[in-house]
Amino acid sequence: MKKIEAIIRPEKLDAVRSALEKVSYAGLMITEIEGHGKQKGVTQQWRGKRYRVELLSKIKVEIIAHDKDVEKIMAGIACAAKTGEIGDGKIFVYPVENAMRIRTGERGDDAL
Secondary structure, three states: OEEEEEEEOHHHHHHHHHHHHHOOOOOOEEEEEEEOOOOOOEEEEEOOEEEEEOOEEEEEEEEEEOHHHHHHHHHHHHHHHOOOOOOOEEEEEEEOOOOEOOOOOOEHHHHO
């Protein structure tokens, strides 16, 4: 099992959810987060004054998936989230040692 964690633009959430449904993965967790990458935020102008926004709004999508499904999930997320501009986000993959479905007590891959 793997945990896939994708940091994406908020406006791309619906597209990413649709892409995940197309690859038969509807189970996900979504968190609103703030942060920045190499660009260290953006400079904006409001009422003639320039100011710097260092922490940008992002969405973190988390999925626990079978090993065999990781590549198609990553490809679906990347395709749906890409704009070609700085700040499109990142995808991380981590190993998951075990899982348990609380309702039934199923463990491992059966819990997914």
